[in-house]
Amino acid sequence: MGHKAEAIAAGPDTGPSIRWRRPSPGQFLTHFCLIIALLIFIFPFYWMVASSLKPLADIYVVPVQFWPTHPTFNNYLEIAGLIQSDEIDFRGGISLSRTFLNSTFIAVVNTAGNVFLASLAGYAFAKLRFKGRNALFLSMLATMMIPNSVGLVPNYLIMAWLKWINTWYPLIIPGLATPFAVFWMRQYMTTVPDEMIEAARIDGCGPFATYWRVVAPVVLPGMAALAIFSFMGHWNAFMGPLIYLNKPELYTLPLFLAVLDSGVSGRPVPLHLIFTASFVSILPILLIFLFAQRYFIAGLTAGSIK
Amino acid sequence: MGVATTPSTLGPPSPPSRSRYFIWEKTAPYVFISPFFILFGIFGAFPILFAIWISFQDWKSVRANEFVGFKNYARLLTDNNFHIALSNTVILGVLVVPLMIIFSLSLANVLNRPIRGRSIYRTAYFLPVVTSLVVVGILFDFFLGSVYSPLGSVLQIFDIEYKGLLNQPVYVKPAILIMILWRWVGYNMMIMLAGLQSIPAELYEAARMDGASGLQAFLHITVPLMRRVIAFAAILSTIGMFNIFEEAYMLVGVGGGVDRAGLLMGLIIYRQAFVSFKFGYASALAYANAVIIIALSFLQIFASERAAAE
Numbered sequence: 001m002g003h004k005a006e007a008i009a010a011g012p013d014t015g016p017s018i019r020w021r022r023p024s025p026g027q028f029l030t031h032f033c034l035i036i037a038l039l040i041f042i043f044p045f046y047w048m049v050a051s052s053l054k055p056l057a058d059i060y061v062v063p064v065q066f067w068p069t070h071p072t073f074n075n076y077l078e079i080a081g082l083i084q085s086d087e088i089d090f091r092g093g094i095s096l097s098r099t100f101l102n103s104t105f106i107a108v109v110n111t112a113g114n115v116f117l118a119s120l121a122g123y124a125f126a127k128l129r130f131k132g133r134n135a136l137f138l139s140m141l142a143t144m145m146i147p148n149s150v151g152l153v154p155n156y157l158i159m160a161w162l163k164w165i166n167t168w169y170p171l172i173i174p175g176l177a178t179p180f181a182v183f184w185m186r187q188y189m190t191t192v193p194d195e196m197i198e199a200a201r202i203d204g205c206g207p208f209a210t211y212w213r214v215v216a217p218v219v220l221p222g223m224a225a226l227a228i229f230s231f232m233g234h235w236n237a238f239m240g241p242l243i244y245l246n247k248p249e250l251y252t253l254p255l256f257l258a259v260l261d262s263g264v265s266g267r268p269v270p271l272h273l274i275f276t277a278s279f280v281s282i283l284p285i286l287l288i289f290l291f292a293q294r295y296f297i298a299g300l301t302a303g304s305i306k
Numbered sequence: 307m308g309v310a311t312t313p314s315t316l317g318p319p320s321p322p323s324r325s326r327y328f329i330w331e332k333t334a335p336y337v338f339i340s341p342f343f344i345l346f347g348i349f350g351a352f353p354i355l356f357a358i359w360i361s362f363q364d365w366k367s368v369r370a371n372e373f374v375g376f377k378n379y380a381r382l383l384t385d386n387n388f389h390i391a392l393s394n395t396v397i398l399g400v401l402v403v404p405l406m407i408i409f410s411l412s413l414a415n416v417l418n419r420p421i422r423g424r425s426i427y428r429t430a431y432f433l434p435v436v437t438s439l440v441v442v443g444i445l446f447d448f449f450l451g452s453v454y455s456p457l458g459s460v461l462q463i464f465d466i467e468y469k470g471l472l473n474q475p476v477y478v479k480p481a482i483l484i485m486i487l488w489r490w491v492g493y494n495m496m497i498m499l500a501g502l503q504s505i506p507a508e509l510y511e512a513a514r515m516d517g518a519s520g521l522q523a524f525l526h527i528t529v530p531l532m533r534r535v536i537a538f539a540a541i542l543s544t545i546g547m548f549n550i551f552e553e554a555y556m557l558v559g560v561g562g563g564v565d566r567a568g569l570l571m572g573l574i575i576y577r578q579a580f581v582s583f584k585f586g587y588a589s590a591l592a593y594a595n596a597v598i599i600i601a602l603s604f605l606q607i608f609a610s611e612r613a614a615a616e
Contacts, residue, residue, distance in 0.1 A: 030416055037413065038430045041488070044445045045433065047456065063459045121342040130335035140346070146354050147549050147599055149575045149592045153360055153585045154353035160368040174349035177342045206327070207334035236438040238552045243580055254440040258556065261444055271448065278441045289436045293429065297496055300435065 051275035052076070059271045075276040087270040091259050092248025096277050099256040103281075106171050106252060107234040113176040114230045115185075115223050122185025123211050127197055137186070140179045156243060170244045171252070175234060181226055184299075188222030189215065221295070228292060229299030232285055253281040361589035371586075378590035388591065390566050391574045392598075398479055398570070399547040402486050406543050407536055409487065410494035415524065417495070418502045428499075431492040439489070443556025446485040447472070451557075478558060478567035485553055490546070494539045501535030502528070537610035541603050548599050551576060571595050 051059055052075055053068040078085040081095025088095055124130070125137050159170045192215055200214040216223070241255040251259065260274050289296050361378050363371040382388055413431060417424045434442065449455045451472035458468040471477035505528065513523045529536075551572035554562075560577050562569025575595060579588035 030421070034413075034416065034421075034427050038427060041430050041434060041492070044449065044488075047449075048441075048445065060454055062454060063462070064454060064456050066456065066459075117342045117345070121339040124335040124338040128335040128338070130332075133335070136339070136343070139351075143351055143354060145600055145603075147545070147592070147596050149549065149551075149572065150357050150589070150596050151350070151353040152575065152592065153579050153589045154356040155349060156579070157356075157360070157368055157585070158349070158353070173345065177345035177350060179346065179350065182342060206330060207338070211338070232436065236440070238438075238440050238555075239576070254438055254552075257440050257444060261447075261556065271452075271454075274444060278438075278444055282437050282441055285436050285438070286433070289433070290429070293432075296436065297432065300493065300496070 056272040094248040103253040110175045110234045111231045118181030119185045125186045126189030188219045225295040225299040365585040391569045414498035435493045439552035443553040450481040475565035475567040
């Protein structure tokens with residue numbers, strides 16, 4: 001099923017080449033609608049980038065400027081903490097640079113751990129025989145029906161008892177073990193031929209060596225898709241940081257954005273910095289998406305085809 | 307392991323190492339799944355059960371609790387915020403789900419044809435899906451809420467006065483609706499595209515030979531064959547509606563905005579838990595929410611299977 005989604009994502013984009021003909025009215029209308037939709041989807045991104053180049057005074061102005069008339073990179077320098085900024089000082093003095101590193105660390109550790117644990121468990125579920133295999137797998141799947149909001153309070157209590165409030169542990173440890181990841185890796189592992197595993201064992205590979213040297217390299221594309229999916233989830237995660245963090249030096253990017261967005265009394269909301277920080281915060285994901293679209297779409301639409 | 311498999315000059319492999327190897331073979335599966343299951347057990351499975359117990363308690367702090375029976379569940383019946391959030395969520399869901407399916411299926415249907423530049427369209431439509439929900443909330447808060455939004459300039463051309471939409475209760479739900487559609491249409495379009503590609507092209511060919519128009523083919527071939535995929539997308543959108551938090555938090559705030567017109571289930575659960583610190587009631591709310599979601603999912607599966615049987 002994952003493969004199907006992937007095949008579609010990879011798509012026959014270059015497909016059968018179409019010779020240029022004068023478009024019929026129907027085709028013209030189709031493209032007209034598609035382009036309108038395209039503008040609607042793209043415009044907010046354009047506005048974000050354009051506003052990141054405007055001084056605050058040019059954002060708080062009517063009629064609005066569709067094009068930055070006094071383009072400046074100052075917003076980027078200010079948000080990065082490279083020039084003095086009242087807005088950042090008012091909010092604990094932590095700049096985007098720091099929160100960017102925080103988010104990177106949390107997302108990378110989580111992704112690596114998640115892919116490793118899930119592929120190991122996925123391998124066992126797909127290729128090894130053991131007692132209770134199906135029961136465990138099915139009960140794990142069943143928990144996926146329960147929405148995450150049910151676990152919010154219990155997890156908070158557990159974290160409070162462990163004295164993990166205001167640390168990164170609540171953002172890292174639970175994210176290492178997600179049922180979706182195991183499910184995803186298991187689906188991939190079932191496509192590995194049994195003969196391959198048999199051959200590895202005859203050659204003297206133990207169970208771990210079989211997984212590590214033979215199976216893991218084969219399912220690398222599945223791991224890549226999961227890694228991208230997992231990285232994006234942790235990079236964008238907001239509720240966890242909102243609940244568990246209130247020390248500015250621990251903030252992640254989304255929390256930093258939300259704090260910027262909250263007003264300091266008597267001052268206008270620093271929209272110039274908010275647009276700039278928003279753009280910088282989505283840039284890594286946009287780049288990964290543009291270069292690894294295939295894996296991205298495969299991971300995100302997984303499970304849609306029975 | 308090496309010991310067990312390397313031929314020894316001293317005869318067959320010694321029994322202890324062979325049995326150690328044998329034990330490793332037997333235990334390996336459990337060793338492989340245990341790191342996952344230990345963590346998942348503590349932070350994933352146990353909390354689901356623990357939440358039931360929590361929902362029967364009244365919490366003064368994280369360590370002081372008192373059993374109160376069904377009090378938290380009884381409160382659901384009288385809590386005005388819960389009723390508003392539930393009706394808002396249902397109203398929005400009833401609007402979001404059909405619109406989402408119509409838009410995403412139409413786009414997918416067009417982009418399934420060999421059209422010029424379709425990979426550009428597909429990429430562009432998918433961009434919002436990879437965008438952080440917090441950023442989505444910030445952007446729409448600005449576009450639909452701020453007086454400095456380009457929307458104001460556009461409306462001015464038509465001589466319509468614009469003072470932001472989010473401060474007027476009637477516009478709060480449409481604003482949330484627009485934001486959800488913008489963010490998720492591309493995602494559903496990909497699901498629909500995956501479904502469309504599994505429909506054999508010969509069916510359309512045969513229909514064309516029989517003189518069916520494009521619209522007829524769409525209604526009589528595409529829609530019936532896509533029934534399962536459509537049901538799947540509808541279920542995902544419904545579940546999503548009951549779980550929305552980040553975008554709504556940024557757009558209307560945790561109180562649900564003016565007149566609580568944007569108060570949604572995700573917001574009241576968070577608010578009860580981490581603003582009011584009513585852990586017991588928040589868990590009861592979360593369980594009520596879960597029951598509604600699961601019931602609606604089964605209902606949709608049932609309806610779709612019945613439609614197929616007819």
